[in-house]
Amino acid sequence: MNAMLDNTVLDKLMINEAYFTHKHIQLFQDSCLKTNLFDKDFVDLTVTSPPYNVGIEYNSNDDELNYEQYLDFSEKWLSNCFYWTKPQGRLVMNIPLDKNKGGQRAVGADLTKIAQKIGWQYHSTIIWNEGNISRRTAWGSWLSAAAPYVIAPVELIVVLYKGDWKKTNGSKISDITKEEFMTWTNGVWTFNGESKKRIGHPAPFPRELPRRAIKLFSFVGDTIFDPFCGSGTTLIEAELLNRVGVGVEIDANYCELAKNRILKEVEKIEAFIN
Template sequence: GGRACVNIANLGRRPYIPLHAWITESMLRLGYLMRGEVIWNKAASASSSTAWGSWKSATNPTLRDVHEYILVFSKGSFKRQNTQQRESTISNEEFLEFTKSVWTFPTEPASKIGHPAPFPVELPYRLVQLYSFKDEVVLDPFMGSGQTALAAIKAGRHYIGYEINQEYAALAEARIQRYTVQAN
């Protein structure tokens, strides 16, 4: 089978909700195998402002999340067979970098993309390169602004994306069309 990669941030402060742990538990109950997790360190783009809590006091300091999790699962077995001798497009340098458990690169500004929770194309690009072969299909069930589709195209893959918000679906379609025109 293929791979399922879930990008997730934890929620709240009172109480703090370890959403990554809850999703991991649910996926394991559904029969998925946990392949690992990547920490996306967004510190390069983190604000210097403080979180709510106490300022310079041990009374109630609040941690500021500058990371998100990418949880990686597979179904059936850990290894995919390459019986058709499909082409891998990842370079040696990319493989060495992308297989590290901590990735550090900045976020994508919401104002630049037009979506409230964008992630940079670099994030799905790394996952697409690691977990798929050239000309395979990448599925994004929560397409948003189309970042995963752009990463799939960049890596020589096909994509299928679902988005229930018509505004974001139109945004993704326009961005994909612009990207393919520029790439050609």
């Protein structure tokens, strides 16, 4: 573990009791809709995949809101993340391109507009090509121009920032290789999604997503945050990449899942190193 990492940030967060603390990770069982959960300006980079409002069962989370309620929910958590983020901090959110359940909705565009209204600056959108076109189950009007559906096997990774884009705070130490930088600054990322069955969560994202985001958009020693921590993927990558990881997850079962995954993955790497 890099010597520059310390628990100063985590010590300050102890105004709230953590569900789980390990090395440079803290996980809180709570709701990210509570603004007073943390003090302001502690996050360098948020990497998250918020609930998609597509009827997926998330245990404690109601993921079957009507669309206006969903946008209100999104505005609340995006506002809180803005409050918790340092100047020059970034937010990377993995969201759908669109939604066709209950009517066609441009989810990605709507959430980006909401974020900008809050004060987030828009930087770019990365297209994540999952290659899951085989999962398509409906074409609308089959072989007819009457009402065909167009389904894209991609998701969006929207990159936002607070204040200035150029990052002048933090350690200024990057751990990204030339090959990674050249590949990841291309706006189309192609890698497979994660298995729900293997992880035990209805909507896990693959470790490759936070790994790329953390190395590309943060310095070594920065504080990485995930307000919808789920199975703990972002925190695992934060710890393994010499960052401080802070997560919030409302569901106790997923907190326990995240805790067990973090312990398993971090200890696996430590055993390999030793």
